[in-house]
Amino acid sequence: MRERSKDLRVRRTLTSIRKSFYELVLEKNYNEISITELTDRAGINRKTFYLHYSSLDDLVKEIEEEIVSDILESIGSYAEAFDLPGCIKNFYIYLESCNEVQKKLLCDDHYSFFYESVTDSVLRSEPFAKFFERTDYPSIVRSYTISITFIYRDWLKGGRKIDFDTLTTQASNIVENGYAGVLKK
Structure with missing residues (x-):
């Protein structure tokens, strides 16, 4: 700020x-x-x-910067350790701690521009650099990481029908292992 x-x-x-x-x-x-x-x-x-x-966008940018800082405080150490399940769980814990306005800004389809900007800033940060260094396809990695939020958003829209621990575990499984990670055994 x-x-x-x-x-x-x-x-x-x-x-x-x-x-x-x-x-x-x-x-x-x-x-x-x-x-x-x-x-x-x-x-x-x-x-x-x-x-x-200077504009309403300037106010929004200030709010985005604050949220990015809060997200990085919540998950930055997990990203640095390349602990994907830790990133996901603590990101979801962060989202759960958000007030109603923050949740709307981050999860409502009408505010997708806000979420996109926050996501870009988080993913450009130092803690996330190694996620992109490990691939020749950073745009695919970016899309993959964005899916983490969409899983949470879908959970909210669906009325939270599964418990939070199952959400975090299954989101980690699918992101780490692809579809094979969530197949019924």
């Missing part, structure tokens, strides 16, 4: 902008949110918003 003023008024304004944005995320798709609506809800004028952000 950028370095911000310690001034109480500035902190209150930024908090109000963020709170209002989160409320709008829960109510609307991103392309339906306007700066005018955001500033009205935050109780500030547009000029005040533009003192802090």
Whole structure:
């Protein structure tokens, strides 16, 4: 996150902008949110918003950076150790700990641009470098890692019909061993 003023008024304004944005995320798709609506809800004028952000995308980028940092804190050491099951389990634990807004940003189809940007940043990070160094096909590895989130998203959409431990175990099995890893024995 950028370095911000310690001034109480500035902190209150930024908090109000963020709170209002989160409320709008829960109510609307991103392309339906306007700066005018955001500033009205935050109780500030547009000029005040533009003192802090150049656009709504700038605010979103700041939120993305915070989430990327949180994800890397949760799973970075597992990635460095090339512990794929540890990455998956702790990523799912991270997703489970997310608030309603974060889950919508990361799991809702209307916010796929947000998820894609977060994913790209995570996968470009140092802890994930070795995942790509071990292959001549980094785009396939990227697609494979993206499937981890889609498994979680599908689990959410399906009403969480299997327990969390089974989800993490089976997601690890299928990602590590392909379809052969989840065949009935």
